[in-house]
Amino acid sequence: MLGLFGTLNMAARSLQAQQTGVEVSGHNLANVNTAGYSRQRVDIKTSTALPTAVGPEGTGANAVAIQQLVSAVLNSQIQNQSSTSGYWSGQQGALQNAQNALNEFLNGGTSTSSTSSSTTSSSSTGLATQLSGLFSAFQSVATSPGSVSARQALIGQAQALATTFNQVGTQLDTQRTSLNASLGSDVDSANKLLADVASLNKQIASAEFTGGTANDLRDAREQDLENLSHLTNITTSTGTGGAVDVTIGGQQLVSDNKLLDTLKTYDAGGGNLLVQTATGGVNLTLAGGSMQGTIDARDGTLATLQTGVNTLASTLINQVNAVHSAGYSLTGMTGANFFSGMNAATITVNPSLADNPSLIQASGSATATGDNSVALQLAQLASAAQVALNGQTFGDAYNQSVADLGNALQYANNQVTSQTAVATMLSTQRSSISGVNVDEEMTNLMSYQRAYAASAELVKTVDQMIQTVLSIKT
Amino acid sequence: MRVTANAFNDSLINQLNVLTSRQYNLQNQVSTGLRISAPSDDPAAMTNTLKYQADKAAQTQYGSNIATLQTRATSIYNVLQSLQTISSRVGELSTLASDSTKSPADLNNYGDEVKQLIQQAAQLANTKDAATGQYLFGGTAAGAAPFTVATDANGNVTGVTYQGNSSVNKIEIASGVTVAVDIPGANTSGSGARGLITDSQSGADFFNHLISLQNDLASGNTAAIASTDSANLQKDENNLLYHVSSNGVMQSRLNLAATITSNSSQSLDKMISDASSADVVQTMVQLNQAQTAYQAALQSGAKIMQLSILNYIS
Numbered sequence: 211m212l213g214l215f216g217t218l219n220m221a222a223r224s225l226q227a228q229q230t231g232v233e234v235s236g237h238n239l240a241n242v243n244t245a246g247y248s249r250q251r252v253d254i255k256t257s258t259a260l261p262t263a264v265g266p267e268g269t270g271a272n273a274v275a276i277q278q279l280v281s282a283v284l285n286s287q288i289q290n291q292s293s294t295s296g297y298w299s300g301q302q303g304a305l306q307n308a309q310n311a312l313n314e315f316l317n318g319g320t321s322t323s324s325t326s327s328s329t330t331s332s333s334s335t336g337l338a339t340q341l342s343g344l345f346s347a348f349q350s351v352a353t354s355p356g357s358v359s360a361r362q363a364l365i366g367q368a369q370a371l372a373t374t375f376n377q378v379g380t381q382l383d384t385q386r387t388s389l390n391a392s393l394g395s396d397v398d399s400a401n402k403l404l405a406d407v408a409s410l411n412k413q414i415a416s417a418e419f420t421g422g423t424a425n426d427l428r429d430a431r432e433q434d435l436e437n438l439s440h441l442t443n444i445t446t447s448t449g450t451g452g453a454v455d456v457t458i459g460g461q462q463l464v465s466d467n468k469l470l471d472t473l474k475t476y477d478a479g480g481g482n483l484l485v486q487t488a489t490g491g492v493n494l495t496l497a498g499g500s501m502q503g504t505i506d507a508r509d510g511t512l513a514t515l516q517t518g519v520n521t522l523a524s525t526l527i528n529q530v531n532a533v534h535s536a537g538y539s540l541t542g543m544t545g546a547n548f549f550s551g552m553n554a555a556t557i558t559v560n561p562s563l564a565d566n567p568s569l570i571q572a573s574g575s576a577t578a579t580g581d582n583s584v585a586l587q588l589a590q591l592a593s594a595a596q597v598a599l600n601g602q603t604f605g606d607a608y609n610q611s612v613a614d615l616g617n618a619l620q621y622a623n624n625q626v627t628s629q630t631a632v633a634t635m636l637s638t639q640r641s642s643i644s645g646v647n648v649d650e651e652m653t654n655l656m657s658y659q660r661a662y663a664a665s666a667e668l669v670k671t672v673d674q675m676i677q678t679v680l681s682i683k684t
Numbered sequence: 685m686r687v688t689a690n691a692f693n694d695s696l697i698n699q700l701n702v703l704t705s706r707q708y709n710l711q712n713q714v715s716t717g718l719r720i721s722a723p724s725d726d727p728a729a730m731t732n733t734l735k736y737q738a739d740k741a742a743q744t745q746y747g748s749n750i751a752t753l754q755t756r757a758t759s760i761y762n763v764l765q766s767l768q769t770i771s772s773r774v775g776e777l778s779t780l781a782s783d784s785t786k787s788p789a790d791l792n793n794y795g796d797e798v799k800q801l802i803q804q805a806a807q808l809a810n811t812k813d814a815a816t817g818q819y820l821f822g823g824t825a826a827g828a829a830p831f832t833v834a835t836d837a838n839g840n841v842t843g844v845t846y847q848g849n850s851s852v853n854k855i856e857i858a859s860g861v862t863v864a865v866d867i868p869g870a871n872t873s874g875s876g877a878r879g880l881i882t883d884s885q886s887g888a889d890f891f892n893h894l895i896s897l898q899n900d901l902a903s904g905n906t907a908a909i910a911s912t913d914s915a916n917l918q919k920d921e922n923n924l925l926y927h928v929s930s931n932g933v934m935q936s937r938l939n940l941a942a943t944i945t946s947n948s949s950q951s952l953d954k955m956i957s958d959a960s961s962a963d964v965v966q967t968m969v970q971l972n973q974a975q976t977a978y979q980a981a982l983q984s985g986a987k988i989m990q991l992s993i994l995n996y997i998s
Contacts (some may be wrong), residue, residue: 276936309723313773314723314734315721315722316730316733317716317718332731333737338737338738339741342737342738342741342742346744346745349746349749350749352856353749353752354752356817399687518689575824577825578849579827580825582824583854586856586862592742605738606735609734609735612723612727613727615728616726616727616731617725619724619725620725623724630698634698638694640696641687642688642691645688645690646690649689649992649993652992652993
């Protein structure tokens with residue numbers, strides 16, 4: 211039998227247990243909006259039964275643990291999904307900027323021509339219109355080789371094309387640089403998170419040393435691991451004392467509470483940054499996450515696009531110059547180039563031609579200045595298959611570059627959309643297990659409060675009983 | 685399944701995001717009239733649109749080339765007509781002068797007329813194209829006037845020299861198709877475009893034959909006029925006729941080419957529109973649906989968000 215004071219003690223322990231319940235519910239309610247918080251629950255268990263003459267008698271309840279409701283399986287699924295999601299977001303961001311740099315968009319508008327003035331058609335900004343404009347301007351000069359205004363129009367069109375090439379070339383270069391910078395800042399963030407995980411491992415080990423689970427610290431660490439997965443794919447394993455070991459790209463970076471190594475960018479050649487371990491110097495191949503997404507976009511689609519635009523510009527320069535320098539100007543001069551420069555960022559119109567359009571070498575014969583054969587050849591370059599462009603014409607090669615970029619970006623967009631759907635589903639599942647439901651917590655609060663009141667009643671009852679016993683003597 | 689308040693709120697936010705972005709896209713499509721505007725919207729359609737636009741620009745340029753050529757051909761025809769008038773008159777004169785009974789005074793009068801006709805013909809042969817300011821009959825040597833008349837002290841024409849060449853420019857009127865509308869003033873090489881005044885293929889040599897006629901009239905050599913000059917001048921007349929009919933054929937070819945280009949342009953317009961334009965009616969209907977769904981989501985979300993057990997615990 212417990213006895214009066216034993217019962218009083220039981221009531222006191224029950225008050226404590228219910229109060230702990232109220233406090234935990236309060237903690238849950240306070241953290242209803244905290245990101246990554248998993249709801250906690252008080253584990254109230256019956257205390258050890260006492261053997262009595264009539265059998266084991268219960269001795270009340272104790273709060274034995276505060277546990278959090280998490281699903282480790284779901285957490286690791288979310289980490290993986292976060293990597294994939296980060297990868298495609300990284301790609302999407304980089305490719306979106308590349309598309310803006312290329313500036314090839316359609317504008318709605320009514321085109322007026324002598325043949326159809328009421329049809330709505332679209333005109334494009336960007337290189338496509340400028341390229342076909344250049345060849346049309348060559349045609350105008352071929353039709354009227356002596357006309358100064360046709361030559362001036364050709365110069366104007368060629369300069370517009372060169373400027374557009376310059377802009378696209380420069381923007382794509384700037385793109386590359388800013389992707390490298392964003393990779394650098396991602397690496398910095400990853401390093402901070404790795405340091406954080408190591409320090410949390412230490413804190414969790416010392417907090418759990420005396421027993422129990424350090425719920426809030428674990429939540430914080432889980433949040434850090436998820437953010438880290440968004441940056442790069444990680445493999446985790448359980449270490450000693452509740453620690454989590456983190457491996458990236460096959461290299462273990464966090465072991466127990468030690469940060470073994472950090473990440474660093476290095477130049478893999480050609481100004482392209484990749485990732486390696488800082489002290490170990492081991493080059494890492496990352497498997498997912500926004501860092502790898504950025505790297506793949508930069509070295510894959512963006513590099514192909516840049517090469518395509520530069521090859522287009524250099525082939526145009528070479529072919530036009532080859533034809534033009536063999537021609538004769540209105541003054542009988544020959545040998546001058548039409549374009550100067552080497553690639554998209556540096557292409558310009560020969561300044562002496564720009565100053566004096568009659569120096570454009572449209573004629574095929576030194577004596578007959580009204581001849582148009584060179585101008586006609588230049589105009590017919592539009593439909594000539596170019597060896598340097600894999601047998602495509604200028605227009606077709608450019609369209610191919612645009613289509614490749616468009617396809618890559620469309621694919622990335624679709625992947626991001628489907629990953630968002632998966633992320634939403636996983637997060638709904640997690641919140642169904644670990645999320646705080648205000649109604650439920652309020653109800654729990656009320657039940658703990660009632661239980662507290664009931665235990666208080668028990669204290670009152672036992673107190674009265676003790677007073678009754680005491681009053682036997684007086 | 686256990687649903688928490690936050691899960692519900694997050695899901696509502698996601699749905700509202702999806703709906704607003706759908707509305708934004710549809711509204712964009714309606715106001716620009718374009719179904720696609722960036723390469724990532726529909727890469728295949730974008731490539732097609734760019735290709736059609738390039739083709740259309742080429743067709744427009746061909747149309748403009750053809751228009752220039754048509755104007756040029758008309759100018760050339762006008763000159764040919766005037767030259768034909770001169771040629772007929774000269775033929776008449778040589779027939780009249782072949783009559784040996786004509787008096788020297790008559791022959792002198794005919795001679796004076798022939799002198800004037802030579803000057804007139806030279807002036808016609810030096811016509812400039814009004815559009816470009818280039819000489820029509822100089823071949824590709826565009827600089828100076830092609831024909832220069834040299835006269836002696838008495839006003840007799842001693843010679844007409846040709847400073848142009850015998851090449852003509854080819855102009856593209858369709859992909860890979862070039863035509864030459866110009867007529868060189870003289871072609872003594874025996875191949876290529878036939879010359880207007882002098883042509884070794886047909887034996888025409890208009891100015892020299894006219895000068896010979898002028899000289900024969902001055903010297904009263906009616907026999908030479910009857911035999912040599914008349915025959916020569918007939919060759920010149922035939923040459924002119926050849927050029928007139930060639931010009932006619934060229935003009936109708938240009939008209940046909942203009943029609944073909946215009947039809948091409950129109951069908952390319954339609955293809956561009958099919959590839960890139962938005963069907964306004966369909967888009968408006970979809971926009972309406974999106975707006976209704978958005979409204980419904982807002983209303984239902986607002987209703988549910990307001991309910992909580994806290995409302996009922998007093």
